[in-house]
Amino acid sequence: MTAFHCALALVAGRFVPGVRIETEDGAITGIDQGTHAQAGDVQLTTVVPGFVNAHSHAFHRLLRGRTHDDGGDFWQWRTRMYAEAGALTPDGYRDLATRVFTEMRDAGYTSVAEFHYVHHRPDGTPYPAHDMEIALADAAASAGIRLLLLDTVYLRGGVGAPLAEEQRRFGDGDVHGWLARWHALRDALAGHPLTELGAAVHSVRAVEPTDLAAVAAGLPAEVPLHVHVSEQPAENEQCLAAHGVTPTQLLAAHGLVTERLSAVHATHLTDLDIQLLGAAGATIVMCPTTEADLGDGIGPAPELLAAGARLAIGSDQNAVIDPWEETARLELDQRLRLQRRGVFSPAQLWRAGSATDGFRVGDAFDAVEVDTGSTRTWGADVHQLPLVARSGDVTATIVAGRMTRPQER
Numbered sequence: 001m002t003a004f005h006c007a008l009a010l011v012a013g014r015f016v017p018g019v020r021i022e023t024e025d026g027a028i029t030g031i032d033q034g035t036h037a038q039a040g041d042v043q044l045t046t047v048v049p050g051f052v053n054a055h056s057h058a059f060h061r062l063l064r065g066r067t068h069d070d071g072g073d074f075w076q077w078r079t080r081m082y083a084e085a086g087a088l089t090p091d092g093y094r095d096l097a098t099r100v101f102t103e104m105r106d107a108g109y110t111s112v113a114e115f116h117y118v119h120h121r122p123d124g125t126p127y128p129a130h131d132m133e134i135a136l137a138d139a140a141a142s143a144g145i146r147l148l149l150l151d152t153v154y155l156r157g158g159v160g161a162p163l164a165e166e167q168r169r170f171g172d173g174d175v176h177g178w179l180a181r182w183h184a185l186r187d188a189l190a191g192h193p194l195t196e197l198g199a200a201v202h203s204v205r206a207v208e209p210t211d212l213a214a215v216a217a218g219l220p221a222e223v224p225l226h227v228h229v230s231e232q233p234a235e236n237e238q239c240l241a242a243h244g245v246t247p248t249q250l251l252a253a254h255g256l257v258t259e260r261l262s263a264v265h266a267t268h269l270t271d272l273d274i275q276l277l278g279a280a281g282a283t284i285v286m287c288p289t290t291e292a293d294l295g296d297g298i299g300p301a302p303e304l305l306a307a308g309a310r311l312a313i314g315s316d317q318n319a320v321i322d323p324w325e326e327t328a329r330l331e332l333d334q335r336l337r338l339q340r341r342g343v344f345s346p347a348q349l350w351r352a353g354s355a356t357d358g359f360r361v362g363d364a365f366d367a368v369e370v371d372t373g374s375t376r377t378w379g380a381d382v383h384q385l386p387l388v389a390r391s392g393d394v395t396a397t398i399v400a401g402r403m404t405r406p407q408e409r
């Protein structure tokens with residue numbers, strides 16, 4: 001048993017002084033409030049649940065600070081991104097992802113959903129033993145971050161088009177080939193305790209409609225499923241032209257809009273799309289720094305929340321890795337869009353960041369210690385830290401009960 005004494009900790013939506021958290025094998029077994037530290041306790045200051053990074057492409061980090069003089073649009077940026085994808089090797093991917101995941105951990109993310117599609121050699125032939133996927137699991141283990149590996153089905157280069165040359169290493173022939181590899185991969189990851197296998201459909205551009213139903217039927221019901229949805233108007237236009245409905249409606253027609261769905265971006269939605277996602281209780285992954293960087297637009301986050309959807313944050317292209325900046329932008333983007341303040345309550349921002357209202361018995365002890373007396377945070381109401389703190393204010397991160405201090409910055 002390891003016990004952590006927190007001078008201040010977030011429990012059931014409020015900050016409570018003197019919280020002693022007992023853990024066993026990294027899980028919370030007891031929470032005492034208003035109490036003193038005992039001999040042998042790990043002593044911490046202000047502690048909140050770890051942030052959940054619900055959308056990442058680790059290798060996009062290679063483009064940070066290198067595309068700002070390109071101008072252009074999302075599609076031009078994508079050409080640069082494909083060049084980086086084409087050059088990845090398993091060893092290079094492991095090293096790169098270790099650095100990226102370490103930056104995440106130090107910023108306060110305790111888990112990352114890696115949306116992974118660089119599966120095969122550049123010519124499309126498989127590696128012998130899931131080499132790229134194992135490289136990511138190894139990187140998460142090295143960095144000490146929880147990994148939800150979202151192995152992604154990516155079969156088409158656009159609506160009705162085969163994969164382009166630079167996309168060949170993403171593909172698996174057909175949806176049954178992808179499903180077979182997915183199930184084999186689950187067995188191969190058994191020795192990685194911090195890694196869980198989830199699934200993703202790259203987008204409605206990347207599969208045929210019949211593939212969507214095969215994905216829904218072929219995956220175990222408990223497996224999380226993520227999809228890029230309506231990030232760009234062009235995706236909606238192509239989907240409407242080919243199928244007569246929006247991407248969200250196409251997903252719904254094939255049984256994918258359920259509580260297990262995480263819709264990534266959801267920037268350009270119709271009222272019906274919002275109703276479908278909300279009624280299903282789906283999660284919407286907003287990636288504010290990426291959506292700003294790529295000029296995507298500002299999605300209808302408050303409307304989705306009001307309709308019944310849950311909100312989450314993602315670092316996506318990793319041009320910025322800072323969960324506090326994502327939560328702040330989640331609110332500030334809506335202020336610009338709606339021309340009013342206080343769109344989300346602080347409690348809603350904490351929940352979007354960490355998928356919880358505070359520490360609970362039975363959960364893994366994944367936590368962040370934050371400096372409330374830094375040059376940025378002094379004087380702030382702790383409930384409002386998602387608007388004012390930044391990654392540099394993180395003084396420790398704890399994943400499954402194991403604590404690390406940020407590396408030299």
Ligand SMILES: [Zn+2]
Nearest residue numbers: 057115228316
């Ligand atoms: Zn993405």
